[in-house]
Amino acid sequence: MAEFYLIYLDVCCLNRPFDDWRQDRIRLEGQTILDIFQRFYSEEWKLVSSEAIEAELKRMLNLDKLDRIIKLLQVAENKIILTDEIDKRSQ
Numbered sequence: 001m002a003e004f005y006l007i008y009l010d011v012c013c014l015n016r017p018f019d020d021w022r023q024d025r026i027r028l029e030g031q032t033i034l035d036i037f038q039r040f041y042s043e044e045w046k047l048v049s050s051e052a053i054e055a056e057l058k059r060m061l062n063l064d065k066l067d068r069i070i071k072l073l074q075v076a077e078n079k080i081i082l083t084d085e086i087d088k089r090s091q
Contacts, residue, residue: 005045006078007036011056014069040075049073050080 017034021027039045053073060066080086 004043006048007040007045008048008050008080009033009036011053011069014053014072015065017072018065018068037072037075046078047073047076048078048080049076051082052080 013033016026017030017037019026019030021030036045037047040047057066057069060069
């Protein structure tokens with residue numbers, strides 16, 4: 001059976017490809033996230049999403065960026081559902 005990685009990217013990571021790439025650090029981070037997504041598209045790795053990401057995205061004001069992030073998240077095959085136990089651990 002082939003091994004694969006389950007990868008969780010927070011909203012900051014998901015935003016990075018759509019940030020201003022004029023700064024070297026931002027460009028490097030943005031390209032790295034796009035490279036990671038190539039691994040998802042080639043099914044080498046699997047993206048994990050969560051209800052927490054969805055809740056944070058609902059607060060985004062930049063609708064163009066939000067639409068792009070939602071399209072990226074379509075590759076996610078797994079989603080973490082918030083439970084009372086997870087909520088307690090996050091405190």
